[in-house]
Amino acid sequence: MNFMKNKQQHIKGMFKELGLLSSEYDFENIIPNSNFRNEVSKFNTEASNILKFSPELFVMPSSIRGNEEEKIKIVKNNIFFVKIITDLKFSKEELEIYEKYYKNTKVMILYLDFNKKSLFLDNFSNLKTRGKIKSPKQNIIDFVYNMNLSKSRDEVKEIVSKWNNLIFK
Amino acid sequence: MDTNTTNNIGRMNLTKRLEEVLKPFLIKEGFLIEDFGYNVTLRNNSSMRTILKKLIIKKSLTALMVKFGPDFICIKKGDKQELFFLDIKTSITPIFFDSYIEKLRNMAKLSKLSREDIGEIEREAWDSYNNFYPRNNVIIIIACPYNPNLILAERINNILCFYRFEKDTNIEAGGSRTPHVNIHLGKMRRLDVFLKEEFGVEVHSSEFNEILEFVKMWDINKSMRRVNWKQYDNAIKKLKQTCPWIKDRTERKLNL
Numbered sequence: 001m002n003f004m005k006n007k008q009q010h011i012k013g014m015f016k017e018l019g020l021l022s023s024e025y026d027f028e029n030i031i032p033n034s035n036f037r038n039e040v041s042k043f044n045t046e047a048s049n050i051l052k053f054s055p056e057l058f059v060m061p062s063s064i065r066g067n068e069e070e071k072i073k074i075v076k077n078n079i080f081f082v083k084i085i086t087d088l089k090f091s092k093e094e095l096e097i098y099e100k101y102y103k104n105t106k107v108m109i110l111y112l113d114f115n116k117k118s119l120f121l122d123n124f125s126n127l128k129t130r131g132k133i134k135s136p137k138q139n140i141i142d143f144v145y146n147m148n149l150s151k152s153r154d155e156v157k158e159i160v161s162k163w164n165n166l167i168f169k
Numbered sequence: 170m171d172t173n174t175t176n177n178i179g180r181m182n183l184t185k186r187l188e189e190v191l192k193p194f195l196i197k198e199g200f201l202i203e204d205f206g207y208n209v210t211l212r213n214n215s216s217m218r219t220i221l222k223k224l225i226i227k228k229s230l231t232a233l234m235v236k237f238g239p240d241f242i243c244i245k246k247g248d249k250q251e252l253f254f255l256d257i258k259t260s261i262t263p264i265f266f267d268s269y270i271e272k273l274r275n276m277a278k279l280s281k282l283s284r285e286d287i288g289e290i291e292r293e294a295w296d297s298y299n300n301f302y303p304r305n306n307v308i309i310i311i312a313c314p315y316n317p318n319l320i321l322a323e324r325i326n327n328i329l330c331f332y333r334f335e336k337d338t339n340i341e342a343g344g345s346r347t348p349h350v351n352i353h354l355g356k357m358r359r360l361d362v363f364l365k366e367e368f369g370v371e372v373h374s375s376e377f378n379e380i381l382e383f384v385k386m387w388d389i390n391k392s393m394r395r396v397n398w399k400q401y402d403n404a405i406k407k408l409k410q411t412c413p414w415i416k417d418r419t420e421r422k423l424n425l
Contacts, residue, residue: 018229023214025235030210031242036203039244043252047306049243058210058235060217064225101301105231 007084007112007167008056014163015059018156019149025058025081027051045094050101053094055081061149078147080106083124086114088133088159095131098124108143111136117168183387184259187312188240190380191257198370201244205254207236225250227293230300237297242287249368253306256298256423260288260354262390265404273351277331284404285316285411292334292348298325313354314387314415315408320380321357322364329353385414388421 008024015022023029031037031051040048044148060079064071081102088111090098107124121143122136145156192202211217226232239254263284264270274282285310288311298307305325312320332351357363364370389408391401398418405417 021214021217021220023211023217025210031203031206032209033203036201036242036244038424039201039241040252045252046303047252047254050302058217058312060232061222062216063219064191064223068225071225072228075225075232079226079229079231081231101303102234104300105234106229107231157342 001013004056004084004086007086010163010167011082011084011110012057012130014123014159014167015057017159017163018144019062019151020059020147021062022057022059022082024056025054026056027054030054046097046100049093049097053097055083055107057082061147077106080108082108082110082121084110084112086112086134088135091131092131094126095133109133109136110140112167114168117164119164119167178337183261184257184265186247187259187384188257191310194243194372194376194380195243197376198372199245199247203242204240205242206240208237210235210238217262226360233297237291237294239298239302243308245368247369251306251368251382253308254298254302255308255310256294258290258309258311258385260290260311261315261329261387262289262392263287263404263408265392265396265400266403273332279331279353282331282353283355284408286353288313288316288321288352288354289349290352292350294335295325295330295350295352310360311352311354312384314384315389315412316354317411318354318357318359319358319384321354322360323357324367327356329356355357389415 008026012022012024027037027040031040040051058081061074064074066074083098102124108121109124109127110119110121113120119140120136120138121140122138124133127134127136141153141157142161144160145151145153149156151159195202207221211221220226221232221236226236236422239256241255241257243253243255245251245253264273264287267272270284270287273287274280276424290309290311298309300305305324306323308322309325309328310320310322330350331354333348334348336348358366361372364372389405391398402418405415408415409417
């Protein structure tokens with residue numbers, strides 16, 4: 001398993017333990033046929049780049065409960081894509097795809113900061129600036145805790161900390 | 170052919186049958202086709218697929234992007250090389266009431282709009298193709314037995330959408346009560362013309378004609394509850410003037 005796949009699996013495991021469903025959504029997973037994927041790779045158009053730069057994970061809560069207003073809040077806030085990055089370099093093409101086609105969706109940029117051995121994340125729309133991406137600052141514990149997943153802050157902290165160790169091992 | 174389309178499952182099956190005919194046809198004409206859509210992208214996650222079926226999901230554009238992805242990715246190699254997204258659809262329920270067609274004509278300022286011109290697409294699917302994909306690279310093929318051209322195709326940036334149902338459930342519609350948009354079928358090209366003009370593909374006419382004959386066999390769906398048999402008969406009688414293959418109730422009973 002390559003480096004990013006390994007990290008993707010760990011993050012998926014962390015979300016699962018936090019009570020979220022997640023599905024791999026990257027290029028290899030949305031086009032399982034490797035021959036066809038190779039054909040797609042030969043193109044450099046917006047249509048092909050949407051596929052190539054697909055985010056690593058699609059995440060949602062395992063249940064949607066509450067009154068109508070609460071349910072709306074849950075689906076608007078707690079369904080999102082996760083783009084996993086280990087540095088802040090986005091190609092021009094990739095940035096264009098996210099700015100143009102994901103602008104009405106929720107894309108969380110999850111930054112694996114190997115210097116600080118910590119996970120940071122933020123909404124893509126908060127991070128883009130003049131063709132670049134700023135470093136996400138929000139700690140994942142705060143983000144997950146604010147999702148109201150019926151877990152105390154300490155429980156969230158414990159789960160994140162366990163997976164954090166595996167991710168940065 | 171009884172289309173068995175009084176319910177949502179029946180309608181989906183009809184589209185599946187059409188896909189099974191069109192896919193090999195397009196492959197033979199030189200296209201590479203790969204399944205896409207959420208049954209592929211979420212194939213390992215039945216829990217997510219179940220949640221995505223809930224009505225409340227419509228409030229999340231992120232979820233809609235996943236749920237309403239186009240059904241296929243296609244590649245045309247050669248001179249007019251292109252990667253595009255494809256969705257194959259069927260429209261078998263015309264608008265039965267003349268007064269409603271008149272209303273649409275006035276609202277859309279399309280004085281010549283006819284019953285044959287009016288196609289229906291699920292609203293969320295339409296929005297998804299328009300917002301989350303390059304509009305010039307999303308192609309819709311729609312088969313419609315009440316349109317004289319039977320199988321139409323167009324890039325979505327060339328499709329005229331002239332009506333949009335705004336509420337989240339359409340209590341006036343039968344079956345799934347899904348909100349819809351109406352598109353102008355009369356401004357779309359027949360599939361063979363479209364393939365020739367867009368990709369330089371000269372289709373095998375005998376095989377294309379077989380597909381046209383397949384669509385001609387489909388029965389016109391009667392909207393549940395809202396349309397009585399007299400209203401149905403009147404609309405069929407009018408449609409038969411431009412689409413003589415459409416069977417009225419007597420012909421259907423005799424299986425002609």
